[in-house]
Amino acid sequence: MIQNKPAEVGMSIQDVDTPALIIDLDAFEHNLNLMSKSVANLGIAHRPHAKTHKSPVIARKQIAVGAVGQCCQKVSEAEVLVAGGVDDVLISNQVVGSQKLERLAGLACQARIGVCVDNQENVEAVNVAASKFGCQINVLVEIDIGAGRCGVAPGMPAVKLAETIEKMSNLKFGGLQAYQGRAQHIRGFSERKIAIEKASKYVLKTIEFLKKAGINCPLVTGGGTGTYQFEAGTGVWDEIQAGSYCFMDADYGLNLTENGDYFNTFRNSLFVLSTIMSAPTKDRAVLDAGHKASAIDSGLPRVVDLPDVEFVGASDEHGTLALGRNAPAVSLGQKIKLIPGHCDPTVNLHDWYVGVRENVVEAMWPVAARGATF
């Protein structure tokens, strides 16, 4: 179930077998360094989300330029990160069921592990597992600040959970998880900013209620690539969880900045390299990359550097290009670079990152937590 490597170090990018997941190492390093400076300037900690990259290699690079640790969504991702040398992992998500909770507690014997809760019984279940393993787990209360997914309502429901956590033998109240997922892809700059300012009031309210109950809130964490500057600007958050910034994707490129430009502060560093495998008509070419190579839940991939060539449709193993009037001639076997519509689920389709610099393969990194869904 481990598939062949699509490339070897030293190869030209022209010889990489396709479809392959390419990292432009210059652009990737640019993004890491830029974010490092950005969060330093903003005076906020950064805990990048490993749900994007699923790679301890990338996690360690992020930590090397200042990140305080990693967050992820699943215990199986945390297992891969800890095994790969990351010693501070927050699961920014609920973990339910004794099998998963025992794996979580086992990990907490090896590394600093945090987890989020939004349910009283679940707090007790986390403690049962932590007690069995004699470890301590940081438990954050997730509040729903507008995403409408998980999390308790801000205010008293969060206080009640924090009180329960504080009563538990092997748990420590770690603060608030406050992520406004829906705001990340709001296109307009001021609309996005307003969504976070609104969200910040829910967080402040909860901190006040905690204070009234005599509970100190040690940390507020959340925020993504689309909004992290706003979270930092409110002064309410201590830590941001931006993950996509290291790769960027076609969808984030449609967000607008303060000046009305497209959001391209971070460069596209992640590509799906594909090959033209059929060119049956003058206005159509077919790529060897479809749903199983590039996720389309946030839109189709975008073709790089070919004017008037558009990726117009995908099936399982095929991508269809429409060749417009001004399109350059294309040929069978030609390699085409695509910017995925959405990085995270695209990465999860591949076993290997092919790291490329100046058209030469410099690194092969496994997508070590690919398929780590439980």
Add this chain to the structure above:
Amino acid sequence: MIQNKPAEVGMSIQDVDTPALIIDLDAFEHNLNLMSKSVANLGIAHRPHAKTHKSPVIARKQIAVGAVGQCCQKVSEAEVLVAGGVDDVLISNQVVGSQKLERLAGLACQARIGVCVDNQENVEAVNVAASKFGCQINVLVEIDIGAGRCGVAPGMPAVKLAETIEKMSNLKFGGLQAYQGRAQHIRGFSERKIAIEKASKYVLKTIEFLKKAGINCPLVTGGGTGTYQFEAGTGVWDEIQAGSYCFMDADYGLNLTENGDYFNTFRNSLFVLSTIMSAPTKDRAVLDAGHKASAIDSGLPRVVDLPDVEFVGASDEHGTLALGRNAPAVSLGQKIKLIPGHCDPTVNLHDWYVGVRENVVEAMWPVAARGATF
């Protein structure tokens, strides 16, 4: 990069970790036996598509009940099938590039291998690889019969390719690949039937042109789960490639039969088992299965056996359920069965099939060609 097994043989389905890919073995065997009888009655051969299941275990079971071999889309899938004991594989797709073609030729030393072409230069490239390995490859000409993807136009372009194939030292003209992918999910019965009848005329025209050129067409292959009865009915096809019938998915369930009923001749045998990991409000519950557990390119998954409960949205690791007025009470940790919107890309997200009979895990089958995209 191989993830933990979500289950062990002998477990109750309640103890399976989630998200997990479940096969209801009774329904699956029903589907295999029903298709076996159906194609026997129709007097047509069946070469099931392994792009659906990516498993030599399932391939061998299909062959055991009468299938003549397998088809697949990628050389890497064919490699997994041949290694798993399948000795007759048609790649119902173009293979471009010397790396892939040499792997194809290597396989043809071990098993009966066919491949499709729609380009003159590609025919020569296939022959170069076959000559290098001293093997013979069956080469079918793909014609576009209405799908608008790969394939040459019916008639003379196909004849020219067949003539080129016949001139090659190590290739054998294997016939025509004629698949009307767009027709599979046309909802209305007669509209679907008409699309295939129209397609059959393109095939007949091509066979006539081949005959005039003195070329016998040894095989016409194509047809999927949505249309195979129509292909058989025309008398033009010799072999059908239906693959989804073994699992079925939510989208195929929306096709209509002759009587206007939903198409449920084959039973849903494939499910994503998930767990309620958050139940923050009365009208919402959140599952631990999102884009990384169930593909949404053909629509969201459908919830099994829970009235007034609807899967209304997915993010990477979460699925949101809307709980209507008449929904039963749900609880944290409750296991929920989902019918994927589209089987093929969903299977490709998982490492293991969990085969279940009467709620007990009976088999663990690897999704051996998961990620086999090149």
